[in-house]
């Protein structure tokens with residue numbers, strides 16, 4: 303009898319994750335390793351990369367690490383090219399991101415540059431590089447970690463929101479341009495998840511209550527609930543999905559009033 307249950311495995315696949323050692327990136331990296339992928343982990347802190355590499359290798363995962371700041375994306379691309387050799391890149395996750403939460407009138411050019419370069423410029427040029435590799439095999443998955451902040455207005459900074467909205471539109475436009483090469487480009491738009499990026503905010507009881515009040519599921523998300531979407535978008539289960547942004551948000555973005 304024919305089967306319709308897709309494979310959620312990544313055996314034999316190579317996945318690159320930026321911002322791989324904390325929070326959402328760490329959850330995605332571990333879930334991909336659990337799904338059988340070889341992983342290439344990128345972040346700025348050697349000790350974190352070494353620890354995660356050790357932990358994943360103990361589970362039998364093939365791990366390579368690259369220490370670097372995604373703002374220096376050219377350097378990182380060179381290093382990825384060195385470690386990847388003639389292997390394919392099957393999945394690339396643009397996860398690394400940061401925020402400087404301030405009112406629009408107080409934003410400095412330096413803050414603008416840091417947020418734009420980290421969250422948006424790096425994601426574009428990494429996607430450009432990944433696509434070159436994926437075109438060779440006529441298959442690939444690019445996953446951009448956006449935010450609900452790119453879809454609805456939040457109090458968490460306009461420049462950050464602009465970069466997250468840009469990732470949503472970049473996802474659509476690149477999926478159009480690269481669909482003929484079998485490259486799927488999708489995005490995930492998280493609402494709040496407990497990570498170091500949100501740690502201080504989520505220590506404020508009133509702020510958490512405000513979040514819950516705006517969330518139909520009445521709670522903050524769990525990282526495994528986000529990793530599940532990232533695994534789905536990395537595997538054949540989502541092969542006919544491209545250009546989409548999946549909001550993993552407890553229903554927040556549909557909550558009008």
Ligand SMILES: NC(=O)C1=CN([C@@H]2O[C@H](COP(=O)(O)OP(=O)(O)OC[C@H]3O[C@@H](n4cnc5c(N)ncnc54)[C@H](OP(=O)(O)O)[C@@H]3O)[C@@H](O)[C@H]2O)C=CC1
Nearest residue numbers: 321323324325326346347371372399449494495497498499
């Ligand atoms: N947490 C949340 O509620 C939400 C998060 N997001 C998005 O999810 C993504 C991950 O966020 P989250 O896990 O919370 O963040 P964290 O700050 O917890 O983790 C960020 C990860 O990225 C790495 N990183 C940060 N800056 C750079 C850089 N310039 N170059 C290379 N690596 C970097 C960090 O390691 P190191 O510092 O060692 O480099 C760390 O591994 C971001 O794009 C964020 O905008 C979106 C919506 C909600």
Ligand SMILES: C[C@H](O)[C@@H]1OC(=O)[C@H](O)[C@@H]1O
Nearest residue numbers: 401449451458492493494
């Ligand atoms: C949901 C947002 O992306 C969230 O808001 C913040 O202030 C953090 O920067 C998170 O990214």
